[in-house]
Amino acid sequence: MASETDWQAWHEPYADENSPLSRRLRLVRRAITAWLDERPGEPLTVVSACAGQGHDVVGALATRADAHRVRATLLEYDSRNVTAARAAATRAGLANVDVRRADAGRLSSYAGVVPADLVLMAGVFGNVGDYDVRRTVAALPQLCAGGATVIWTRTRRAPDLTPALRNWLQDAGFAERSFHAPDGVLFSVGAHRFTGVPRPLDASGTLFTFVR
Template sequence: MPKDWYEWHDLYNTEPVLQQRLEIVREYIAYSLNASPDGAIRIVSVCAGDGRDLLGTLKNHPRAKDVSARLVEINSNLVERGRATIESLGLIKQIEFINGDATLASNYVGAVPADIVIVCGVFGNLADEGELNRLLDNLSFLSKPGAFVIWTRGHSNGIPYSDNVRKVLGASGFEEVNFQLTATGDMAVGIHRYRSESLPQPKEQQLFVFSGVPRTAR
């Protein structure tokens, strides 16, 4: 089993379920780019890993030059790999990769509210439903009116954990655009659109507490 998040991301090379999830996430990112109004598109990615979901989409997308993005990730090895990809794509002036704590609101100041918010591989690494609700509430700080929010949630032991995510998002001013399960049925990917007003300040400095470990990540 992977001992850290850098090793965990290497599972994308061998695990079909992760490959399927990544394909759906990229599909939703591309959809969000296509559906965004003409002009600049601001993106933030929470717990971004090496950014392969966003960067892999921008590689061949016609609106790549419209994007300005901030990716936040605490693992320095993943950030280094992501920055190398950004450089190879010629997007170094548009995309900044912050090596910092994605749970802290201060790491998003100047980059939010965003047009597209990516929160993938996060919800399954929160301690409980209360912590999930706390993060979902704080998405109103990250998202501008009309923003797309792309998220993932794993299922296990026959429990469809994504049902609660969809319910809470719907009650928090987010309208569901699309939702898919991987072929295995145990990984969900959703895309919602924010239909309320942005919060000028977060409700609290720490947006959520990340408590997951790589060997049990969902």
């Protein structure tokens, strides 16, 4: 994963509950909660790409009495963020959250943890090239179980890629469940249900490389 950004410092705006990053986080958590509520009582699996400090998954699960039925794998490359995410999961008592130091841009990192019932691509599509966004979307059927949900985020900074991204998801076998693009900010949050046929994981493949 090629990147010059300090991804630990990138998380600092979360300290301000009114920052765009915090507002986006609340929408992602809300989408995770809605997904859990739609599938009550089931044992479920989650994989989060470029999970950072795990604010979305850990935060959503920490408030739920049924968190024990969810087995989540968080993939994060920055070792400092891995440490922070593990500590957060431990504080929340989430023994079924596994935080791994891994390059989520390589399909080999998903071996043994997919197909998943929820795939999180939060903070990914805004940091990779358009070609890699499309390539990742095309590969999502390798990560998804039947009926899985994908939650994703993307900036709408010009040129806005979200219309094309939503079409690519449809072409890959995903039905849109929600799309939030709040006024006054550039971020967007989408949730799509996989209606296609899962494909075997090609662990030799590449999804994306960060360009920031």
